[in-house]
Amino acid sequence: MKLTKDQIEQLKKLISYKGYTEIDVQYEILDHVACRVEELMEENPTLSLSDAFRKVHASFGIFGFAGLEESYKGMIEKRLRGYYWTALKDLFLSYRVIFPIGLLYLFIQSSILLQDSRSWFLMLIIFLLFSFFWVVFRYWGKHKKYKKYASYMASNSVFQIINFGVIVCMQGHSFIYRQEGSQESLFSQILIGSILIAITILYISIFILPKVLDRSIADTEELIKVYGEG
Numbered sequence: 001m002k003l004t005k006d007q008i009e010q011l012k013k014l015i016s017y018k019g020y021t022e023i024d025v026q027y028e029i030l031d032h033v034a035c036r037v038e039e040l041m042e043e044n045p046t047l048s049l050s051d052a053f054r055k056v057h058a059s060f061g062i063f064g065f066a067g068l069e070e071s072y073k074g075m076i077e078k079r080l081r082g083y084y085w086t087a088l089k090d091l092f093l094s095y096r097v098i099f100p101i102g103l104l105y106l107f108i109q110s111s112i113l114l115q116d117s118r119s120w121f122l123m124l125i126i127f128l129l130f131s132f133f134w135v136v137f138r139y140w141g142k143h144k145k146y147k148k149y150a151s152y153m154a155s156n157s158v159f160q161i162i163n164f165g166v167i168v169c170m171q172g173h174s175f176i177y178r179q180e181g182s183q184e185s186l187f188s189q190i191l192i193g194s195i196l197i198a199i200t201i202l203y204i205s206i207f208i209l210p211k212v213l214d215r216s217i218a219d220t221e222e223l224i225k226v227y228g229e230g
Contacts, residue, residue: 014053015030021148022150023149024151029065033057037052088208100203106123121173132166135209168198172195176192176195
């Protein structure tokens with residue numbers, strides 16, 4: 001037997017009651033559940049849809065559909081990492097690489113003009129903080145529209161990177177400027193090196209994170225065309 005549209009909607013609600021509220025996750029689970037429910041109801045015509053669903057859910061073991069959800073979200077996260085590395089490669093292989101290099105050159109020149117060997121670091125931090133807030137301001141408004149999709153919510157890791165970046169910038173600036181004029185221990189040198197590496201990664205990332213977010217949003221828009229906004 002083929003499930004009706006109403007029965008499909010009922011299955012989606014049952015899946016949601018199990019704690020899977022993202023629309024694309026529901027459909028991913030539905031792909032694995034619907035056929036099995038159809039088979040059970042064909043074998044036993046007196047079996048209700050909810051009872052068939054419970055049997056299917058039980059067949060997945062004590063963790064239910066958690067494995068399907070984890071697999072689907074893992075695929076999304078892998079895809080996002082692919083977007084990041086692709087954007088990084090495109091940046092370094094295109095003329096756009098002159099923007100981060102040119103900007104960094106200007107920051108270094110500021111140290112000469114201001115006669116302060118560390119002013120470039122302050123300029124870099126100001127640029128990063130401004131860029132972080134710009135990314136949040138630009139994309140935060142889209143959160144309400146896309147928050148029902150795991151495809152978009154996985155990209156929230158970008159905002160976690162930004163939160164981490166703000167902490168590194170603030171604490172890094174405070175620590176490095178405290179060391180000025182003082183004798184640096186081996187631990188301080190290692191910590192300063194770690195801060196500079198983190199700042200470098202964040203600096204490069206700020207030029208590609210919007211592109212990663214845009215691709216994630218485009219993926220979610222494609223899913224909305226198929227599944228609707230829920």
